[in-house]
Amino acid sequence: MLPEELLEESAEELYEHAPCGYISTRPDGLIIKVNQTFLSWTGYQREELLGRKRFYELLTMAGRIYHETHYAPLLQMQGFVRELSLELVCADRRTIPILLNSVQKKDADGTPLYHRTTLFNATERKRYERELLLERRKAEQLAQSKATLLATISHEIRNPLNALTAATRLLGMTALSEKQEKYLRILVTSSGSLLDLVNDILDWSKIEAGKLSLEQRPFDPRELLRGVVNGMAARAEEKKLLLRAELDERLPASLVGDPVKLGQILTNLTGNALTFTERGSVTLTVAVRAQHAGECSVEFRVSDTGIGIAPDRVAAIFEEYTQASYDIGMRYGGTGLGLAISRKLLELHGSKMSVESEVGKGSCFSFELRLKSGENVPTERPRSTLPEQALRGLRVLLAEDSEVNTYVLTHWFERWGIAFDTVQNGRLAVEQVRKGGYDLVLMDLHMPELNGYEAARTIRQLPDERLHQLPIIAISASAQLSQQGRVRTAGFTDFIGKPFDTDVLFRMMALHTSRELPEPPERPAQEPAREPLEPLASSTAPALDFSLxxxxxxxxxxxxxxxxxxxxxxxxxxxxxxxxxxxxxxxxxxxxxxxxxxxxxxxxxxxxxxxxxxxxxxxxxxxxxxxxxxxxxxxxxxxxxxxxxxxxxxxxxxxxxx
Incomplete structure (x- = not known):
């Protein structure tokens, strides 16, 4: 055993040279003991501190205020203080960040004797925090740059894509030879593939930004599946594949959920199956697994007789921008985002994808959703055809800096019998609008000299009251998620993105110029009696009285x-x-x-x-x-x-x- 003197010496040495600083103070803060580690950090001599300095005198001005308002009251009330962050002022006026822990020592009667304080040098920790903060700012700047780049690329792709799709449709209305019709089909297919690619990238950007959420509304599942199959029928016919749907007879007539996102998942899976199947069939199966208390567990399966997936590549296909192999990516193309997007959408539903596959024999992708059964979904009125003469005589100003887009749009205007003028920037658009006489303005958002936002804002501020009500429709190829709010704030009446369906544009223009539209089917002279409403909690609740x-x-x-x-x-x-x-x-x-x-x-x-x-x-x-x-x-x-x-x-x- 070591002599008692050696034990005491060893304990004293441990105290003096510990990796943390120790000080002891009287209840009034006067320093009565300090170890060598603290002295080494601060550069003070022991005799400068003991019995001469109070602890708060070694703190910065902000630290002294915090000492008086927080540290001292806390120590007095609860007898200890933990993990306080302060700064010490050294002998040479340097400052050191510290983390401080104090405990109050009392005698048998509960009278405070002294305070023992442990101090940790937080210089490295603060440096690490600054580095983390700097990296976080860099990451945020990178994310913002990524969003801006995405919007710019989207704009640059969608502008020519809009012209391509619109010109293709115009070309299809002309007399073509058999060979020209074949070329036109190739053009339609290629432009459609390019649009799918752009939409995949934009969908993924929305998911990464956390901008997607689920809706809850009634929908007809049979109608949804019919739309998926009909949308893919042309691709199946082109590859001479059998595309079929098998529906469980127990499937309710109405379910409550998000039909848009569910349709996107099924479209992605069915499209993938058609892409990777050379012969045979693709089958979309919907089966009811359980029904209980107004809820229904429904399993969706998309199976094919395609090339299949190697077992060691199954997990990889759900990673973004990843195909099952390099050769497959080169042969079949695509972004590799479809399955990653579907997986994320299923995560929003609280579900996950299952895969069964065998190389050379085919694959089966399946998932299960628990959905509430809804009321019977009212059948929609069939879409009526809007006569082309509905816009005849309309006077329109087109503000668009792209010559190709202007050329294509004006050909549609001519077809619809619209009188129009064109300008290439927002400044000229404002000048033309001042002259008056326009029923509607179509304005691109991104133009030189004066962009669409500024031009619309300027038009709305003009003194002519009529211009405050003039319909101004924004057209843009940008994909920035915050754009809709900016468009409304700038004073636009509506917004349509590129590439747009010319039928949608036609109807939007008719809507905002109050042109004659086909009347809805007349109601019968005597309407059937309405079902009585469920009684409400309050008898004073007003009656339901409106019409759409x-x-x-x-x-x-x-x-x-x-x-x-x-x-x-x-x-x-x-x-x-x-x-x-x-x-x-x-x-x-x-x-x-x-x-x-x-x-x-x-x-x-x-x-x-x-x-x-x-x-x-x-x-x-x-x-x-x-x-x-x-x-x-x-x-x-x-x-x-x-x-x-x-x-x-x-x-x-x-x-x-x-």
Whole structure:
């Protein structure tokens, strides 16, 4: 055993040269003991500190304030302080970042004797934190640069792609020889493949940015699957493959979920199966695995007789930009994003993909979703054909800097009987609009001298009141996720992305110029009696009283136009709803009147008689001297109920993303 003196010497040496600093102070902060490690860090002599300095005197000014407001009160109240970050001022005025732990030592009566403090030199830690922060900023800048690059590349690809698809369609309307028709089919197929590639990349960018979320609305699963199969039928016929769908008879007529994203998953899987199958068949199978308490577990399977996948490559095919092998990528092409996107979309659903495959015999991709059974989905009115003469005589200004896009669009204008002028930048567009006479402006967002955003903003600020209502449609090939908000803020009436369907553009122009559209089928003289509504919790709840007939009439049976119009109306109602609540709560009749005037057009379009009546009651209440809180609360609830009813109805059809 070591002598007691040696043990004491060893303990003292450990204290003096420990890897951390030790100091002991009286309750008033006067330093009474300090180890050599602390002295080495700070450059002080022992005699400078012991009995001469208080601990807070060694801190920076900010540290002294923190000592008085946090450290000292905490130590007094709880008897200890842990992991406080402060800075010491050294003898040569340098500063050292430290992490501090203190404990209060008391006698048997509970009287504080002294404070023992352990200090860790945090210089390396702070340096590491700064490096991490710097790397994080670099990563954020890289992500922003990536998003900007993606938007730029998208713009540069979509501009010529828009011209390519539109010109191809125009070419198909001319007389062609058999050989020219063959070339045209190649052109259509190639431009379609290029568009699929661009869309895959943009979908992946949205997923990475966390901008995707699931909708919950009723849909007809048979209609969804019919659309997937019909969309892929041409590819199957071209390769002489049998494409078939097998549906479980127990499949409900309606399910609640996100049909757009489910359709995208099935389209990706079916498209892959057709791509990698040279002979045989591709089968899409839907089977009900379980039904319980209004929910349904449905298994979706896409199987093929294609080339199959090697076992060691199954996991790799779900990685972004990855094909099963280099040879397959060279032979069949593609981005390698389809399966990665499908996997991410399934993760949003809380599901995952299963794969069974054998090289040379085929593959089977399957997944299972648990979906709620919905009410019977109302059948949609068949899309009516809008006559080309509907836009005849319209006067349009086209602001577009791309000569190719201008050439193609003006040929469509000529076909539709539209009188038009063209300019190449936003400055000239503003000058032309000042001259007047236009029914509508089509404006590219990215132009020299004055871009589309600035041009639209300038037009809306002109003194001519008519220009405040002039329809201005933005056209752009950009893919930036935040663009929609900027377009609305700049004063555009609507937005269409490149490459666009000319039918969609035609209907959008007709919609915003109030041209004659085909009337919806007339209602029978005597409508069948409505099913009684479920009783509500409150007997004072207003009755459901509105109609979407005018909205559908303006859309002329086009689901995309109907969704765009519903989205605009929905946005207006969602913005007005809290403002109405605020006006009623504040008892502000002028503000309420202003809001009612702004909503007047929307109320007329939706035939929202119940909302109109409720707002009249609200205005009457605010105009009277009897504003009992209970009456104000009741009318506020009634207005809110009617707004919620309209919002829910519009949300059901506003499912397209413009």
């Amino acid at each position: 007939a005018r909205l559908e009439q303006r859309a002329a049976g086009d689901p995309q136009v109907l969704a765009a119009l519903a989205r605009l109306t929905l946005h207006e109602l969602e913005q007005a709803r809290p403002a109405l609540r605020s006006a009623l709560a504040a008892g502000a009749p002028d503000k309420l009147e202003h809001l009612c005037q702004e909503l007047a057009g929307t109320i007329r379009m939706l035939d929202a008689a119940a909302l109109a009546a409720t707002l009249r009651r609200a205005k009457g209440l605010l105009a009277s001297d009897k504003r009992a809180p209970a009456r104000v609360q009741a009318v506020t609830s009634a207005v809110d109920w009617e707004m919620e009813t309209l919002i829910e109805a519009l949300a059901g059809i506003a499912n397209q993303d413009f």
